[in-house]
Amino acid sequence: MPPQDHGQGQQQSIFYRLANGDIPSKTVFQNKSFRAILDKQPAAPGHILIIPKEQVQITPQFTPEMNADLAEAIKQSSHALLKGLDATGTSVFIANGGVAGQNAPQSLIHVIPREEHDSIGLKPQPQRIDDEAFDEAANRLKAALGVSDDEARHDTSQETTPEESEHKPRDENDVDLDSVQDKFL
Amino acid sequence: MSEALTLLEDDDVAVRMPRTGYVAGHLIITARSDAMILEELDEAVLTKMYTLANRLGGVLFEALECDGTNLLIQNGVAAGQIDEAVILHVIPRWEEDGLDLSWDSTEADETMLNQVLDRLEYAQNDDENRRVQPSREDETGSVDVESDDPDVVDGSDNYYAKQFKRGLE
Numbered sequence: 001m002p003p004q005d006h007g008q009g010q011q012q013s014i015f016y017r018l019a020n021g022d023i024p025s026k027t028v029f030q031n032k033s034f035r036a037i038l039d040k041q042p043a044a045p046g047h048i049l050i051i052p053k054e055q056v057q058i059t060p061q062f063t064p065e066m067n068a069d070l071a072e073a074i075k076q077s078s079h080a081l082l083k084g085l086d087a088t089g090t091s092v093f094i095a096n097g098g099v100a101g102q103n104a105p106q107s108l109i110h111v112i113p114r115e116e117h118d119s120i121g122l123k124p125q126p127q128r129i130d131d132e133a134f135d136e137a138a139n140r141l142k143a144a145l146g147v148s149d150d151e152a153r154h155d156t157s158q159e160t161t162p163e164e165s166e167h168k169p170r171d172e173n174d175v176d177l178d179s180v181q182d183k184f185l
Numbered sequence: 186m187s188e189a190l191t192l193l194e195d196d197d198v199a200v201r202m203p204r205t206g207y208v209a210g211h212l213i214i215t216a217r218s219d220a221m222i223l224e225e226l227d228e229a230v231l232t233k234m235y236t237l238a239n240r241l242g243g244v245l246f247e248a249l250e251c252d253g254t255n256l257l258i259q260n261g262v263a264a265g266q267i268d269e270a271v272i273l274h275v276i277p278r279w280e281e282d283g284l285d286l287s288w289d290s291t292e293a294d295e296t297m298l299n300q301v302l303d304r305l306e307y308a309q310n311d312d313e314n315r316r317v318q319p320s321r322e323d324e325t326g327s328v329d330v331e332s333d334d335p336d337v338v339d340g341s342d343n344y345y346a347k348q349f350k351r352g353l354e
Contacts, residue, residue, distance in 0.1 A: 026302045029309075038298050038350020041290040045233075046301050059235075059256065060242040067239065071231040078260060081223050084308030085301065090223070093286070096242060100278040101287055114263040119330025120288045122257065126205045133209035137249060138190050138202060141210065144248035145192060151193040155201070172318025 015106040029076045033069035036077045036111070039065045043112050046085045046107045050109035058096040059107050070109065073109040077111040087113035091122045189213070190330055197230050198237065207284055210249045212275040213335050222261045222267045234273045255286055318329035 017023045019035045019174060026038035028048055056062060062070065078090040080108045093110040095101035102108075129137075141154055171185040192212075198213045206213075214234050220226040235256075242254045257274040259265035266272075267339035278284065 001250035010340060023262070026298050028305050034292070038293070038301060039290075039292050040298065042278070042293050043288045043290050045297055047290075047292065050194060060239045060246075062235075062239055064236065067236040068232045070229075070235055074235075074258075075226075075231065077314075080305045080308055082224065083312075084305040087263075089259075089266065090239050091264045092223070092256075092260060093254070093260040094256040095286075096255070097278065099280055099282075100253030100255045100276075102253065114261060116263045118263070122286060122288065123285070124284060126203070126207060128205050129203075129209050129211075134202070134204060137210040140248040141192060141202065141212075143243065144244050147192055155189050155191055167228055171301060179242075 015051050015108070016055055019053045028080055029073060031069045031072055033066045034073045034109075036073050037109075038132065043110075043172040044114070044118065046087065048081070050074065050077060050111065052107055055105075057105055058102075058106050059094055059109075074111060075111065081113040085113050087183075088116055089114040092173075093122060117125065125152040153160060179181050181182070189284065193237075195301075200237065200241070207274070207276050208278075208282055210245060210251070212245075213245055214238055214241075214273040215268075216271040218271070220271055222266070226271045234271075238273050238275045245275070245277040249277050251279055253278040257286070259289060261315040303312055 003049045014023065018025050018037060021027075021035070025035070027035060028038065029036040033054070034050050034052055036050045039049045050070070052062075052066065055069075056066070059070075074092055078092065081087045081090050082133050091110070091114055093112065096106070096107070112122070114120065138152070140149075142149070188204040190204075191199055191201050193200040195216075199217060201213050201215065203211065203213060216226055216234060218230060218274070219228055222330055223231070238256050242256075245251050248330065255274070255276040255278060257276065259267075259274075260271075266296055276286075288306050341344055
């Protein structure tokens with residue numbers, strides 16, 4: 001089901017009841033926090049909806065335990081699609097807020113099987129960001145994150161490869177992500 | 186993502202704002218791992234990526250006054266993956282920002298859903314059987330999990346790498 005088609009009101013209890021097994025579903029996987037089911041209105045056959053068992057509207061409200069259970073549910077679901085349906089890839093999509101495409105009052109995670117040249121989308125063409133807009137966003141984000149100009153680093157070359165990053169030593173400019181996470185709990 | 190501003194990084198992940206992105210403030214969380222696709226990535230690192238993405242969602246609401254966010258992993262070339270690394274996109278959204286991340290859907294009938302579920306359950310049961318399947322030691326003493334599936338092997342030619350590479354062919 002497209003995120004824009006999830007209705008309000010009555011749907012709330014439906015997703016909650018689906019997640020908790022009160023309404024029968026085609027369950028692919030479940031753990032303590034989530035149930036992964038086949039979407040009855042799929043973008044493609046095998047489209048999986050991962051639904052929180054608690055009533056949580058957007059993912060920034062997820063608890064640490066839910067984030068861990070979400071990672072497990074996503075990996076299990078994506079793996080099942082690659083192996084079981086021989087999918088070429090998967091899209092893992094979340095919409096937080098109506099403007100992002102969310103219309104259900106429950107957070108929903110979509111795992112969609114992909115094939116070459118399918119018509120699903122979810123791969124818009126990136127555009128060069130206007131310099132002024134980029135700098136303004138960068139300055140606001142650095143301020144919000146408490147990152148100084150010295151700590152932020154402009155990369156003009158290729159993305160750091162896994163081989164390079166594996167041996168990259170931590171330095172004084174590295175930022176403790178835990179402190180950032182704590183700040184916005 | 187060749188040109189970007191690195192905002193945060195540690196041994197597991199990096200948070201960057203690419204010069205070429207979907208909207209201003211588009212952030213990418215890159216796993217610093219040999220994993221090319223999601224299924225190869227350590228679950229603890231994926232947990233960290235989503236934990237961070239959800240925190241950054243709050244930061245984007247606050248700092249950029251966005252109206253929503255999208256989180257997206259393009260897993261495999263068919264899904265739009267470009268880099269040979271797992272990347273979680275955190276995309277701030279505003280009214281009429283021109284970004285279309287919707288899709289068309291069809292109504293699935295019961296037969297189709299059951300057929301799909303059968304195939305997914307078969308794959309999951311196969312995984313379970315492989316986990317409990319007896320292993321044997323070869324002459325060198327190393328353990329070799331018995332498998333008659335040529336796709337399920339360790340090393341560079343593994344199942345997931347094949348899935349990723351199929352998109353490049």
